[in-house]
Amino acid sequence: MDNVDLELLKEVADIDSTPKGAYNIRKNGKGIERQITENINIVTKEDKSGIDIFVKENTKFEFVHIPVIITESGLKDVVYNDFYIGKNADVVIIAGCGIHNDHHKDSQHDGIHRFFLEEGAKVRYIEKHYGEGKGTGKRVLNPVTEVHLKSGSSFEMESVQIKGVDSTIRVTKGILEDNTNLVVSEKIMTHGTQTAKTEFNVELNGENASTHVTSRSVAVDKSVQEFKSNVVGNSKCFGHVECDAIIKDKAKVIAIPEIIANNVEANLIHEAAIGKIAGEQLTKLMTLGLSEKEAEEQIIQGFLK
Numbered sequence: 001m002d003n004v005d006l007e008l009l010k011e012v013a014d015i016d017s018t019p020k021g022a023y024n025i026r027k028n029g030k031g032i033e034r035q036i037t038e039n040i041n042i043v044t045k046e047d048k049s050g051i052d053i054f055v056k057e058n059t060k061f062e063f064v065h066i067p068v069i070i071t072e073s074g075l076k077d078v079v080y081n082d083f084y085i086g087k088n089a090d091v092v093i094i095a096g097c098g099i100h101n102d103h104h105k106d107s108q109h110d111g112i113h114r115f116f117l118e119e120g121a122k123v124r125y126i127e128k129h130y131g132e133g134k135g136t137g138k139r140v141l142n143p144v145t146e147v148h149l150k151s152g153s154s155f156e157m158e159s160v161q162i163k164g165v166d167s168t169i170r171v172t173k174g175i176l177e178d179n180t181n182l183v184v185s186e187k188i189m190t191h192g193t194q195t196a197k198t199e200f201n202v203e204l205n206g207e208n209a210s211t212h213v214t215s216r217s218v219a220v221d222k223s224v225q226e227f228k229s230n231v232v233g234n235s236k237c238f239g240h241v242e243c244d245a246i247i248k249d250k251a252k253v254i255a256i257p258e259i260i261a262n263n264v265e266a267n268l269i270h271e272a273a274i275g276k277i278a279g280e281q282l283t284k285l286m287t288l289g290l291s292e293k294e295a296e297e298q299i300i301q302g303f304l305k
Contacts, residue, residue, distance in 0.1 A: 001027070004100050005069055011162065012096030012128045013067040021063035024051055028070055029077045040064055040091075050080035050112075053093075057086030057118065068097040073137050074105030080112045085153075087118040096128035099139040099164075108140035115146065117153035125157045131164030138166040146173045149180035151206065161188040161196065170198040176237075178206035186215040187304050190223035190251070200229040204237035204266065213241045218300050219251035226254040233259075233266025242271040246303055248296075 001009075005027065009015040022040035025033040031051070036042050039059040043052045053064060070077060083093065101107045117123060131139030147155050161168065174182045182202060190196050202211045211231065219225045231239040245253040257270040277299050285295035 001032070004071055008069040008071075008098030008100060008130070009067055011130045012069075012098040013065055013094050015065065015067065019063070019065040021065070022053075023065035026066075026068045026079065028072045028075055037062065045080065048080055049078060050082070053081065053083045055083070055085045055089045055091055057088055059086065059089040059091060062091050064091060064093045066093070066095050068095075068109055068111065070097070070099045070101075070107050070109055073101050073103035073107055073135060076108045076110075078110045078112075081114070083113065083115045083123075085115065085117045085121040085123055088120040089118075090122040092124045092126070094126045096126070096130070097141055097143075098130045099133070099141070101131070101133035101135045101137045101139050103135040104137050106138040106140060108142070110142040110144075112144045113146070114148070115155060116148045117150060117155060119150050119152050121150075121153045123155050125155065127157070128160045128162060129165055129168065130162040131166065139164055140167045141165050142169045144171045144173075147175070147182060149174070149176045149182065151178045151180065154181040154183075156183045157185070159184070159186045163189060163191075165196070166194050168196045170196070172198075172200050174202040174211060176202070176204050176206055176209035176211065179208045180206060180210070182211040184211075184213045186213075186217075188215075188217040188225065189300070189304065190218075190225055191220045192223060193221070194223040195225070196223075197226045198228070200231070200241070202231045202239065204231065204233045204239055205235060206237070207235045208237065209235065210238040211240070215243045216304055217245045217253065218248075218304060219245065219253050220248040222250045224252045226256070228256045228258075229270065230258045231260070231268055231270075233261045233263055233268050235263050236265035237263070237267070239266075239268040241269070243273070245274045246277060246300065247274060248276065
């Protein structure tokens, strides 16, 4: 790997040396490095592009890194990764994709990830997306995350779009059984003419299933974002979705909530707020010696934390 590769891995997976635990690094559509552990096995799929990750039951506090980097202009990479998390396991999975494009052809990565958690399993999943390069070719990322939770399991997802992604469609699906919990935190910033669309579809099927989805986004220049959520309560359950966005310039943000209660004990909430940076916040920071631009940047970074 060259310096560009290493910089991309640092941005999307905080890798600056050999990763701790199991890992699989994919570059330009091919796996280039892999390591397994006693409790975590990684197997290449035979029927299509991708890998299967198997975590043994009762595995505790281990890490799995599965970053993707693309440096080839014009490449469209599609990968299917399935995760099988054993009973009572507790692991951290770090994914993410970085694209470097210095040419005129579009580069694209579509990652379809499915998670199957057995009873009592816990996963913290971190996914970062990043684009860079001097070329006119677009950097396109379309992630799909599908989560299946068995009784007593939980899944915490942190999704971050750092910068430089021209177009993205992000889909997250959850199917929850009894006493399960799905927590999703999404942060996105768009600029220029970038577009970002996110969809959340969660089925609360089991008794005492719960989900909390939080989306924080900033859209500037002429960029456009769309947030869609669909939470269905089929039992005694709890769902809370909140979408907060800041817009500047000629940017546009659309929030489309949908909550469906099919059970009298389903408790579902949706909150959405879209607006500009508050004038009093700018004034307060500018009295401390910051320029208007510096004050805006500080507010935005604090909002996305």
